[in-house]
Amino acid sequence: MTTQELVDQIEKKKSFLCVGLDVDLEKIPAHLLEAEDPIFEFNKAIIDATHDLAVAYKPNIAFFETYGVKGWESLKKTIDYLNDNYPDIFTIADAKRGDIGNTATRYAKAFFEDLAFDSITVAPYMGSDSVEPFLEFEDKHAILLALTSNKGAFDFQTNEIDGEALYKKVLKTSSTYQNNDRLMYVVGATKAEYFTEIRKIIPESFLLVPGVGAQGGDLHAVCKNGMNDQVGLLINSSRGIIYAGNGTDFASKAREKALALQQDMQVILEAR
Amino acid sequence: MTTQELVDQIEKKKSFLCVGLDVDLEKIPAHLLEAEDPIFEFNKAIIDATHDLAVAYKPNIAFFETYGVKGWESLKKTIDYLNDNYPDIFTIADAKRGDIGNTATRYAKAFFEDLAFDSITVAPYMGSDSVEPFLEFEDKHAILLALTSNKGAFDFQTNEIDGEALYKKVLKTSSTYQNNDRLMYVVGATKAEYFTEIRKIIPESFLLVPGVGAQGGDLHAVCKNGMNDQVGLLINSSRGIIYAGNGTDFASKAREKALALQQDMQVILEAR
Numbered sequence: 184m185t186t187q188e189l190v191d192q193i194e195k196k197k198s199f200l201c202v203g204l205d206v207d208l209e210k211i212p213a214h215l216l217e218a219e220d221p222i223f224e225f226n227k228a229i230i231d232a233t234h235d236l237a238v239a240y241k242p243n244i245a246f247f248e249t250y251g252v253k254g255w256e257s258l259k260k261t262i263d264y265l266n267d268n269y270p271d272i273f274t275i276a277d278a279k280r281g282d283i284g285n286t287a288t289r290y291a292k293a294f295f296e297d298l299a300f301d302s303i304t305v306a307p308y309m310g311s312d313s314v315e316p317f318l319e320f321e322d323k324h325a326i327l328l329a330l331t332s333n334k335g336a337f338d339f340q341t342n343e344i345d346g347e348a349l350y351k352k353v354l355k356t357s358s359t360y361q362n363n364d365r366l367m368y369v370v371g372a373t374k375a376e377y378f379t380e381i382r383k384i385i386p387e388s389f390l391l392v393p394g395v396g397a398q399g400g401d402l403h404a405v406c407k408n409g410m411n412d413q414v415g416l417l418i419n420s421s422r423g424i425i426y427a428g429n430g431t432d433f434a435s436k437a438r439e440k441a442l443a444l445q446q447d448m449q450v451i452l453e454a455r
Numbered sequence: 456m457t458t459q460e461l462v463d464q465i466e467k468k469k470s471f472l473c474v475g476l477d478v479d480l481e482k483i484p485a486h487l488l489e490a491e492d493p494i495f496e497f498n499k500a501i502i503d504a505t506h507d508l509a510v511a512y513k514p515n516i517a518f519f520e521t522y523g524v525k526g527w528e529s530l531k532k533t534i535d536y537l538n539d540n541y542p543d544i545f546t547i548a549d550a551k552r553g554d555i556g557n558t559a560t561r562y563a564k565a566f567f568e569d570l571a572f573d574s575i576t577v578a579p580y581m582g583s584d585s586v587e588p589f590l591e592f593e594d595k596h597a598i599l600l601a602l603t604s605n606k607g608a609f610d611f612q613t614n615e616i617d618g619e620a621l622y623k624k625v626l627k628t629s630s631t632y633q634n635n636d637r638l639m640y641v642v643g644a645t646k647a648e649y650f651t652e653i654r655k656i657i658p659e660s661f662l663l664v665p666g667v668g669a670q671g672g673d674l675h676a677v678c679k680n681g682m683n684d685q686v687g688l689l690i691n692s693s694r695g696i697i698y699a700g701n702g703t704d705f706a707s708k709a710r711e712k713a714l715a716l717q718q719d720m721q722v723i724l725e726a727r
Contacts, residue, residue, distance in 0.1 A: 184469060199666055205506070205557075205558070212668060232652065243558055245552075245558045245559075245560075245565065246558070246561055247563045248561070249561040249562070249564045249565040249569065250563065251530060251531060251570065252524060252527045252528050252566065252567040254565075255523065255527045256524050259523060259524060271546065279532045279552065279553050279578070280551065281553070282515075282517060282550050283603070283605040284605070286477070286517045287519055289515075289520065289521040290517045290521070291522040292521045292662035293517065293521040293522075297521065298523065299525040306551070306578045306580050306581075307580060307603060307610075308578050308579060308580045308603075308612065309551075309603050309607050309608065309612075310605070310606070310607020310608055310610030310612070311603050311606065311610055312606050312607040313605070313607050314607070317565050324677055328580055328581065333555040333556070333582070333584050334584050335555070335581050335582020335584040335585050335586070336584040337582065338579075338582060338628050339582055339616070339624065340501060340580065340581075340582070343616065343617060343623065344537065344611070344614045344621060345614050345615060346717055349611065349616060349621070352611065352614065354610040378497040381628075405488030442682065448726065
């Protein structure tokens with residue numbers, strides 16, 4: 184998917200919501216456990232109930248991988264279901280992969296070709312030749328970790344490197360990579376005050392923003408500081424939506440939560 | 456596996472060789488492509504031919520993941536084969552995972568429980584709460600990326616952060632993590648001169664060293680600067696061993712290359 188197609192979808196749906204699929208067998212409604220593939224059935228119901236409110240879905244790969252071959256099958260079914268039924272939706276493999284050249288190309292092929300995701304989250308530590316292989320695929324995107332919303336982000340990301348925070352160095356250095364127009368960035372919403380600084384370095388790029396809701400980030404503060412001419416934001420909510428209910432009506436409960444977020448986003452978009 | 460069991464195996468085999476399984480369908484001998492699972496058949500033959508010379512095997516997860524569900528099945532068969540037939544051998548999932556709390560625990564369960572690896576490579580960018588979940592598993596190890604052997608390592612790892620190179624900050628900070636005695640580190644062999652500095656920070660830890668051979672690192676220089684009382688090194692070779700031959704005798708060709716490395720290691724161990 185091109186960035187312009189993503190922007191068009193945002194304007195059409197009046198939403199920049201991404202729904203995170205962090206599906207845990209211990210948390211999904213009990214009646215689904217009788218299905219042959221409970222994880223896929225859960226995802227399918229959530230997607231069907233929210234597809235007109237969300238512009239992106241983000242399966243968290245760890246939650247599939249933890250179930251081995253069976254989990255990988257559930258992942259394949261989930262992404263195929265999205266691509267077959269809702270081809271306009273932007274798909275994100277939240278995999279946080281990061282390895283060099285040859286190996287990075289293998290990961291890129293796994294997620295861009297075998298699974299046909301539009302994008303994948305990527306870790307920056309190994310530098311250019313661990314990121315650029317993901318940027319060689321037309322209409323595909325690497326979403327690079329910049330500033331995350333967890334406690335450990337302060338271990339390295341905010342420390343000064345060559346006179347500025349490491350996450351800023353990551354933004355600047357990666358902006359020189361080949362095909363950097365296919366880069367997006369992960370920026371945690373718990374640090375809304377950082378968005379102004381970040382926009383000075385990467386005014387054009389889309390930002391994937393976790394941490395609104397469950398992790399305490401404020402949607403309005405993020406939008407005020409982080410939005411650009413093309414919106415430029417994908418706000419992710421995972422648990423707050425998918426585990427809104429735990430009964431047979433879990434999908435409609437999820438829709439309620441997604442709708443509330445979409446309506447907030449519509450107000451923000453219309454006030455531009 | 457405990458660190459002591461790894462050390463015992465090193466002393467017994469007079470080897471600290473790790474064989475990297477980066478198995479590419481385009482590179483394996485043509486006759487294997489007729490097998491039901493060519494990747495597993497290739498791995499099985501390489502393992503059988505080298506198990507007395509190597510103390511560790513390191514499947515590169517990208518090379519399995521790129522084949523989707525089928526690749527994940529080959530990975531499962533490979534690790535099961537190792538654990539069933541050579542339980543004394545140390546196994547490394549070269550996955551370079553890195554995500555926060557809950558998600559990291561899922562990755563840890565995928566590799567330590569479902570697949571029963573002894574260890575996994577982990578990326579440090581997200582800090583403590585992305586690494587510590589991997590350290591909660593008894594007799595399991597997280598091998599943290601410190602200084603890698605690729606060009607992109609100079610993008611961030613060697614830059615000064617708080618007055619010292621980022622990779623040194625990673626070594627120091629991670630040494631304060633809970634259960635840090637279960638940490639090992641990836642240190643590339645192309646930078647043998649760094650090993651002296653690294654040993655000042657982490658004298659006790661095992662180092663997984665890629666880059667000997669194909670990437671140009673020098674075994675003797677690495678050992679001189681990096682070895683400790685418990686040896687403390689696992690030297691990885693992937694392509695140099697597994698693609699030594701391309702005919703029906705590929706496994707014996709691989710053995711020849713592994714034997715040459717093991718004999719070099721034996722000389723170094725006996726000269727201590």
